[in-house]
Amino acid sequence: MNDLAENRSPSSSVGDYLKAVWELAVDSGSAASTKSVATRLSVSPASVTNMFARLQEMGLVRYERYRGATLTERGRKEALRLVRRHRLIETFLLEHLGYDWQEVHDEAERLEHAVSDGFTGRLAELLGHPDHDPHGDPIPSAEGTLEVDDSFTLSQAVAGQRLRISKVRDEDAAMLDYLGERNLVPGRWLSVREVRTLDGVVIVGDEEAEVHALGEPLARSIFVRNDS
Amino acid sequence: MNDLAENRSPSSSVGDYLKAVWELAVDSGSAASTKSVATRLSVSPASVTNMFARLQEMGLVRYERYRGATLTERGRKEALRLVRRHRLIETFLLEHLGYDWQEVHDEAERLEHAVSDGFTGRLAELLGHPDHDPHGDPIPSAEGTLEVDDSFTLSQAVAGQRLRISKVRDEDAAMLDYLGERNLVPGRWLSVREVRTLDGVVIVGDEEAEVHALGEPLARSIFVRNDS
DNA sequence: TCTTGAATTTAGCCCTGGCTAATAATCCTA
DNA sequence: TAGGATTATTAGCCAGGGCTAAATTCAAGA
Secondary structure, eight states: OOTTTTTOOOOHHHHHHHHHHHHHHHTTSSOBOHHHHHHHHTOOHHHHHHHHHHHHHTTSEEEETTTEEEEOHHHHHHHHHHHHHHHHHHHHHHHHSOOOTTTHHHHHHHHTTTOOHHHHHHHHHHTTOOSBOTTSOBOOOTTSOOOOOOOEEGGGOOTTOEEEEEEEOOSOHHHHHHHHHTTOOTTOEEEEEEEOTTTOOEEEEOTTSOEEEEOHHHHHHEEEESOO | OOTTTTTOOOOHHHHHHHHHHHHHHHTTSSOBOHHHHHHHHTOOHHHHHHHHHHHHHTTSEEEETTTEEEEOHHHHHHHHHHHHHHHHHHHHHHHHSOOOTTTHHHHHHHHTTTOOHHHHHHHHHHTTOOSBOTTSOBOOOTTSOOOOOOOEEGGGOOTTOEEEEEEEOOSOHHHHHHHHHTTOOTTOEEEEEEEOTTTOOEEEEOTTSOEEEEOHHHHHHEEEESOO
């Protein structure tokens, strides 16, 4: 029994769960809850419980009933492998196939499960080994290391700061669309005019002296950094 | 019941069966037998019987017990869609990612199930709408039409003929390897010196006046045409 | 026509990964 | 600290796609 437990490349479902746990851990710091993963993957909580148990069997997560799951080292490696593929593919779709900003996510989501490491390597080469994808997210190295991220959202900025957009959330196509049109993309500089605690609106000026009033959801989708 | 019977994009397994039936029909002219499909997909005959019944349900094949399956119009369309993807992807891997002749098949086999029609279209554009893949196989149009093929294998050639290689079988990497090294690739001209019925060996001369003695398996893997 | 071996199908089972409904923990708040 | 509300888990079910073993059909030669 358990003959093949150790070395098979995970199914695409397993990969999706690992990525979800990884992403949730990144911006919560703690274990991924059943519900959060269920929501993210549009799946019932019961399915998540079930999968957590199986991932544990496979040695990909540590899981404690009622307490959520965290990735093991192997799980993290696997998740990063997928993230790397995803971000490289997004870059390719945008730069070589003429996709728009908003379209790349879904296509990459499917492709990342189908490509081999060999493909990934050659793609990275074709693209000139980029270290960030089009949304500004860092691309993990083939060895599984990832740049530390000291960026924060515009909501957390302070009036008067001069900041550079480091990345934007890539989950909502409509927002990407809006931001893309106004050229609020990674690399651009912003000066923060006002951060209104009252309603969460952030007012910024951009490089062309355009002024943008951004509601809380948008402000939370734009990540910035002090310099670099 | 049968709520979703009509418009869902087939799973990758279903696609593999459709392609197998299509390929077998192409070079046998008649219905695909359970065994032939089982062999081609490395699957048990029982699984094939099972799938034939389901494909019939889905309206993708006509199936009669003990008699094999043939594609319906819808099944053929679907199969050609996959073939088109497969051949475009192979072309891309070779031309843009530096893959070798022998490597492209397996990678394409996985990718063809993950890409969208949109991707396929843009890829075709990037490649300049090629009409043949690197092995010489014609690429079906987006509308599902396919060039008629009047080529035949070297085994069926006659001494004295001057022929052009139209395509080579892409299933066996070792053979592709061998042929690639000797530059016996689509587009090259050959003159047939001898076709020995005794042992199936075919002797040909190529454009550089090199002479090749090809055993039956190799001779059957090389397709040629009179002119064009 | 009968026999027999190959091809096929049937029966019954397995695993993955979904789901709902019912039950149990946990947490938060009065 | 005791409920409720929320979150998780369990139990039991389903469909897709595999498999093996046993039974059946077909076809071909004696």
